[in-house]
Amino acid sequence: MTRSVSLPCDIIDAEFVGAIARPADEATLQVTGAEIAFAGRSNVGKSSLINTLASRRGLVRVSATPGCTRQINFFTARARDNLNLVLVDLPGYGFAKRSKSERSEWAELIENYLKKRSSLRALVLLVDSRRGLEEDDLELLTFVAQTRKSTPIGVLVVATKVDKIQASKKASTLAALKKASGVPVLGFSSETREGYEAVWRGIRHVAGFSAEAAELAAKTVQGEA
């Protein structure tokens, strides 16, 4: 799918700014801006989605071997309309070949980040459209809902690899995911770029950056809403 038009959400400048491998590293991280975190099972397509959203093929390392991303990686991204975001690539979970201690280190790193990070505005949970929502995914959604009660963040589910499912099954797959997760769901493929604009709009919306959200916020301040 090729795009000929420029969109306000297109990223015109993106770069890697740092990584953390353990919670204590957060103190040394020099990054400011609203953060959008990408989470999901190993191999679901998190790093590929970030590359596609940033329109940079090699910004983030992608691998056919699960467990490729092992630390939390931070990327600054400036959109054509000047919105500055920080895209955060989280290591994948559910990778059976990891040792028990590695898995508990992962849980500590990710949970600490999702629970405490004050600059986090939204979580994008990636789910393979062929597998649906699994136990680990539901646990993550529940964890975020419970731990961010006083500092809520937007949540969006992205069903990845939709190029691998039959077109006739797409609508029912997305509807089932929406029902199971209780949050908005969008289909996406980094192979065909299907969903590129919708996912950017969805992210901006749940993070409170969409034009509609900005308008509503302005009206609320003026007491019109």
Ligand SMILES: Nc1nc2c(ncn2[C@@H]2O[C@H](COP(=O)(O)OP(=O)(O)OP(=O)(O)O)[C@@H](O)[C@H]2O)c(=O)[nH]1
């Ligand atoms: N067909 C298809 N393959 C995809 C898509 N997105 C990612 N892949 C492939 O899936 C594999 C894993 O992609 P990654 O982006 O590295 O996945 P990840 O979620 O970052 O994986 P970890 O870092 O291990 O957690 C790679 O071989 C990608 O080329 C997609 O939309 N369609």
Ligand SMILES: [Mg+2]
């Ligand atoms: Mg990755």
